[in-house]
């Protein structure tokens with residue numbers, strides 16, 4: 001059976017490189033096996049979720065080449081969660097609690113003072129019907145906790161190998177808040193069952209959730225998917241990433257002019273046993289993904305590496321793959337120009353700078369006018385090709401005795417206005433005889 005995976009961000013900010021690592025790993029695992037990819041907006045937190053963020057997530061995924069097969073929004077699926085909550089209540093697995101946050105905090109402080117773990121003591125289970133009625137009459141509204149089975153929950157983790165959590169060490173999780181709103185835990189399981197999710201690949205921030213959710217899958221009679229928890233990406237200084245801070249957002253990397261595959265390669269290969277390098281397509285990247293070779297330690301993400309990777313990727317990119325974007329930038333010169341400049345680019349937009357150099361005007365610095373006049377008089381007739389530069393500079397060398405840097409640098413500076421840049425044997429035919437003569441001051 002082909003896999004069904006989901007990427008389930010909360011639309012509470014712009015997704016960052018860490019979130020996209022999760023999305024890409026899911027995409028790679030499912031698409032190479034002919035499976036489906038669900039984009040599910042976990043937007044039960046109505047105060048913080050925004051349509052604008054949901055739209056931006058879809059744009060970010062599409063930019064990286066991920067178009068979901070199915071989209072779902074939790075805010076539209078409340079009836080399913082209500083039905084599941086009713087079933088858990090009937091089964092005695094969901095119970096009302098009336099403690100306020102302050103009461104709970106006081107109890108936790110006491111537990112810690114006695115050297116006990118700050119785990120919820122299930123006091124609400126001992127409330128009588130009268131006590132509950134009295135609290136309701138006072139206007140207190142319950143929140144609802146899931147009754148854990150207090151057992152060792154085990155699973156074979158795709159990244160971490162055999163994994164287990166003793167749910168006796170956990171507080172019964174709150175599934176429904178006093179205002180009736182659902183926390184993430186229950187809707188996620190209900191949707192995974194309803195949408196037929198077979199593999200859950202997510203960050204290791206969810207390991208404890210997994211133990212709880214496996215108990216909920218079982219309580220609802222759903223089949224438990226395979227789980228894999230990958231390491232998280234951090235900043236270079238080791239800090240976590242958050243949608244709320246906006247740091248390293250996919251949108252900002254796109255606006256900075258990076259190639260989607262440079263971003264994708266770095267997001268997926270960082271913190272794995274694979275060497276970090278630019279991979280040309282998602283398909284090729286998918287073939288490299290091996291969940292069991294993802295490191296257990298958090299992986300530092302260095303934005304400076306994107307520049308290196310982006311440059312390497314462009315250096316190997318074929319003209320056909322960028323011709324439309326070059327036209328949109330106002331860059332001409334066809335394939336010959338692309339091949340001449342691509343190894344000098346860090347970002348695609350840099351091509352425009354070199355195109356401006358070809359077209360001119362170029363900056364005029366200090367010039368040895370006599371030398372340049374001599375060189376101009378030796379310029380061969382067109383048509384020019386890759387051999388023109390070599391033949392011409394040989395002629396200039398023979399005539400003037402200049403060699404090495406003394407020969408090439410004045411010519412480069414006069415022809416391009418710069419002391420560095422693409423190889424002149426490729427650039428000279430694009431500049432052409434007329435412009436070359438003018439730049440040499442002839």
Ligand SMILES: Nc1ncnc2c1ncn2[C@@H]1O[C@H](COP(=O)(O)OP(=O)(O)OP(=O)(O)O)[C@@H](O)[C@H]1O
Pocket residue numbers: 008009010011012013017018019020021022201202203204205206231232233234240241242243244
């Ligand atoms: N730094 C990270 N590195 C790798 N994966 C991450 C990172 N942060 C979150 N994820 C993963 O991204 C997915 C979407 O998570 P979620 O929407 O909760 O994002 P978040 O960045 O953790 O949230 P927020 O900043 O809004 O609290 C989850 O599977 C989560 O494990």
